[in-house]
Amino acid sequence: MHKRIIYQIKGMYRDDFRITGYEFGEGEKSVCIVGSSRGNEVQQIYCCGRLVKKCRQLEAEVRIKKGHKILIIPSINPYSMNIQKRFWPTDNTDINRMFPGYNLGETTQRIADGVFREIKDYAFGIQFTSFYMPGDFVPHVRMMDEGFSRVETAKQFGLPYVVIREVRPYDTTTLNYNWQVWNTQAFSLYTTTTARIEPKGAGQAVLAVMNFLSRQGMIKYSIPEQNEPQVLKDKEMISVRTAKSGIFEALVKTGEAVDVGQPLANIMDPYEGENLETLYSPVRGVVFFQHNEPLTYADTVVIKIVKR
C-alpha cells in the first residue's frame, strides 16, 4: 500500500486541506474508487475505509494480480466532513459540480482539477455518492444512458439492481460524467444510507467492489454465484408522492416486498396527531428508496418502488 497526498491547499487557521489516496498494486491504472465528496457522506467514506482495509489484506496476501493499480480516495472533501457541512465551508459550492475543474479557477474548481488530473486515466471509475433527497436506498449501481460506461460491466458488481438514468444539464460537471468524457467507464455506487453508517450496507458495497475487481481479473477472490441483476431505467420506478406536509411515519423498510394497496407510510398532523394521509403501494414490488427524515413536505416523492 502506498499512501500519498493527492492534493493539498494551505489553510489559514485550519490544518492544511489534504486529499489522501491509497494505491494498491502496480501497473496500469485499472480502477479508481472515490468516496465522499460532500461533508455528510459518512457511509461513503466508511465504505472506502473498509475497502482500504480489504485491499491492504489482499495486497499482503499477494492477491492483487500483476499489472493492475487500484487507487482509493476515501474523501475528496475532509474539510466539510469535519465541520458537518454538506458543501464547501466558505462558499457552499459542491465539488461534485466542478469537474473537470480548472487549475486557475476558484477553490473548488482547483480541488476538482487537482483530483481529476490524478484519476482521469483509470480504466474504471467507481464513485460512492448520495442522492440530493434525504433517504435510504436498496444498494445499486447507477449509470447514465449516454456515455462510455457499459451495462454489462455494471452488472459485474453483483448488486441486485443497475439503474440507468437520463443525462441532465447539471451532470456535465459531475465526476461521473467527466470520467466518461476521458474514456473511463464510470459507475456511481449507491449504498444504503448517507449521513449515518450502516454496517450491513457497507459490507454489501465492499463485496460489490470485490465482485467487480474479481470479474475484471484484477484480484484473486472467491465470489459467490449471483442472480442476474435487474436493469431498469430510473423512470420505470413507481414514485409514491405525498399530498400533505407533516410527520413522516414509515410503515415499511427499503428492500421490503410490498403488495398492491399495502400501506407504506402515514403523514401525521404534528399538532393534533391525526393521520392526514396514508400512502399506499400502487403496485406489487420492492421498496427501492424511502425518505428518512422525520418531517416531509407535500408533493414530495417519499418512496420509490421497483415493480415485480
Added chain:
Amino acid sequence: MIETIAAVSLPVDEKLEIRKNRILPEAGTAQEKRKRISIVTGIHGDELEGQYVCFELQRRLAEEKEKLAGIVDIYPAMNPLGIDSISRGIPAFDLDLNRLFPGNIDGNMTEYLAAEIIEDVKGSDCVIDLHASNIYLTEIPQIRINERHQERLVPMAEKLNMDLIWVHGASTVLESTFAYSLNSVGTPVLVVEMGVGMRITKEYGDQMTDGIMHLMKAMGIWEGEVKPVKKPVISRNPEDVCYLNAGVGGLFIPLVKHGARLKKNERIGRIVDPLRGKVLDEVLAPTEGMLFTLRDYPIVDEGSLMGRMLKKEVCGYA
C-alpha cells in the same frame, strides 16, 4: 393587487406562498393588449439589492399613477424561506432554486414551485431578474446575457442604465436557470447583477430604477418623464475580462476602490496572515483596465475570486 402564484403547506402550521403585486393602469387599453414588464428578485435568498428596487419602483409609479399604460408585475421574493433565513438556496433542501428551472408541475415541492414561477412570468414582454452577486463579491451594475440570446436581449439591455453588458459563453449547467428557461420559450429575461449579497446599495438601486422606468417608456408601459440613461460598456469576448484568483489563503485587504481604473501592475490589495503579521501576497493588476468586481468578504482560500478587470480598450475611457 397582491396575488399568490404558488403555495405549499409546510409540515408545522405554516404555508409557503410566493406572491406578486400586479400594478395595472387606471384606464385605457384593454388588458389583453397591454404590454407587461415583470420585475423578479429573491431567487437567491441572500441577495437583497432587488428589494429596494421593488419598493422604489412602486413608489415612483404611485406618484404618477395616471401615466402607467401597461402592466407591472413585481415579484420581490421568489425564495421567501431563503430570504427569511439568510440562505442562498431553498432551506431544508439546500438546493439552488436557480438550477431547478423550468421545474415540473407534477414534480416535488421545489420543482413544482419552479414550474409555477415560470408559468406565471411567461408571456411578459420583458423580465428583469435582479441579482446581487453573492456575499463575497461586489459588482458594478451590469447585465449578463447568454450569447445564444444576445441578438434579442442586448438592444433591450442598452436601455436599462447599466454600466456593463457582459455577453458570456453558453454553458450546459446554466440551462437550468430561470433566465435561460424563459428566454428559450421566447420571454425575454435580462439578468442584472449589482452590489453585494446581504446588503442594499441605494445608489445602484436608484440607477436600476431609472433604467427600468426608461425601458418601460421605450416599451410603451410608462408615459411619464424619464431620466437619460448611461451608455453601457459591452463585452462580448472572453478575453475582455481578467480574473484575479487568490494565489494563497489568508485575509484580503483591498487597497483600491471598486470600479477603479488601474494601470498594469498597480497594486489592488494584499493577502495577509493575521497570525504571523506577514504579507503573503501582493495582488497586482494583470492588465490596464477597470476593476468591475471586487471581493467584499475578506477571508480567501487559495483560488478564491478577489476581483475581475475589464480591459481598458473595452471600457473605452481615455
